[in-house]
Amino acid sequence: MKAIVYVGLKPGVLDPQGRTIAGSLQNLGFDEVKSARQGKVIELDLKSENAEAAEARVTEMCEKLLANTVIESYRIEIEA
Amino acid sequence: MRTAVIVFPASNCDRDARDALAKVTGREPIMVWHRETELPDVDFVVIPGGFSYGDYLRSGAIAARSEIMADVKTKVEKGLPVAGFCNGFQVLTEAGILPGALMRNRSLKYICKPQPLTITNTKTRFTSGFNGQKEVVFPIAHHDGNYFADKKTIDRLEKNGQVVFRYNGNPNGSINDIAGITNEAGNVLGMMPHPERAVDPLHGGTDGLALFKSVLGALQ
Numbered sequence A: 001m002k003a004i005v006y007v008g009l010k011p012g013v014l015d016p017q018g019r020t021i022a023g024s025l026q027n028l029g030f031d032e033v034k035s036a037r038q039g040k041v042i043e044l045d046l047k048s049e050n051a052e053a054a055e056a057r058v059t060e061m062c063e064k065l066l067a068n069t070v071i072e073s074y075r076i077e078i079e080a
Numbered sequence B: 001m002r003t004a005v006i007v008f009p010a011s012n013c014d015r016d017a018r019d020a021l022a023k024v025t026g027r028e029p030i031m032v033w034h035r036e037t038e039l040p041d042v043d044f045v046v047i048p049g050g051f052s053y054g055d056y057l058r059s060g061a062i063a064a065r066s067e068i069m070a071d072v073k074t075k076v077e078k079g080l081p082v083a084g085f086c087n088g089f090q091v092l093t094e095a096g097i098l099p100g101a102l103m104r105n106r107s108l109k110y111i112c113k114p115q116p117l118t119i120t121n122t123k124t125r126f127t128s129g130f131n132g133q134k135e136v137v138f139p140i141a142h143h144d145g146n147y148f149a150d151k152k153t154i155d156r157l158e159k160n161g162q163v164v165f166r167y168n169g170n171p172n173g174s175i176n177d178i179a180g181i182t183n184e185a186g187n188v189l190g191m192m193p194h195p196e197r198a199v200d201p202l203h204g205g206t207d208g209l210a211l212f213k214s215v216l217g218a219l220q
Helices: A016-027 A051-066 B014-025 B067-077 B087-094 B151-159 B209-219
Strands: A002-009 A039-045 A072-079 B003-007 B030-033 B044-047 B082-085 B101-103 B111-119 B135-142 B146-148 B163-167 B178-182 B188-191
Touching: A002 A051, A039 A051, A051 A072, B003 B014, B003 B067, B014 B044, B014 B209, B044 B067, B044 B087, B082 B087, B087 B101, B087 B188, B111 B178, B146 B178, B163 B188
Parallel strands: B003 B030, B003 B044, B044 B082, B082 B188
Antiparallel strands: A002 A039, A002 A072, B101 B146, B111 B135, B111 B163, B163 B178, B178 B188
8 A cells, every 4th residue: 555645834834945946937937827835745655454544654654753743734645 | 061962873063062062071972872772871962963864854853753862852851951053953843842943044045154143041051151242153054944933932932031042134034033942941952053163263263162161050
């Protein structure tokens, strides 16, 4: 089973990298870009067999290590 | 005063910290590898600067979850004085020992320069020895020094006098120009600037000596 964890800065936390990316895209003529937020993706290969239990464990991983919840939020996708 | 310096893979100011502590205390500190599970019996611990674990995941994130940090946390709760400089500050916030987080500098650039600071609380165990000196210059050298915490936390830090150092000329975007804070109990200091790199005239300044002497004085 695979889990994909998306970690990004919380809304309201200034993301200078995202802002720079948006500025660069606008310079390239992508005028429709209003803003950009940069985050990271962590792919986990799990021994788990139950998706629900796996998600609970991955949530615990996010809280304990993968995200710094002072500044970051996360989203989990479980792939069978 | 017996002291210790924690060493992680890719710490690089551990020897600066050792030299500063040896100079002020007259005794070589004990260098403690991160795999140790228990701190030696010491009076003061420094978590040094550097790029522990190559800044993988987030600066300080992996080091904060190392074996030795569990014991640091336990002893901090019992009142052990601890200071983290630069990466050490990042490790302390990641470990939840100090509030907030250190984000990428606003400029997105690594900044390395002498930085003027104001001591905004001279009554802590880390600043009591500055004898009225309010402005100091310590080197800074970081990419992730932009201090962030939610408004409630910032208000609490300000109200309690936990903001100990502020930048004169904010280099990195830190909220309220915060360069260094203590925990609520006052036994833990975290700061991005490097007092341990300002203890010898050859460093370009000796303002850092008073910080280590303050800790020594507070313990005597």
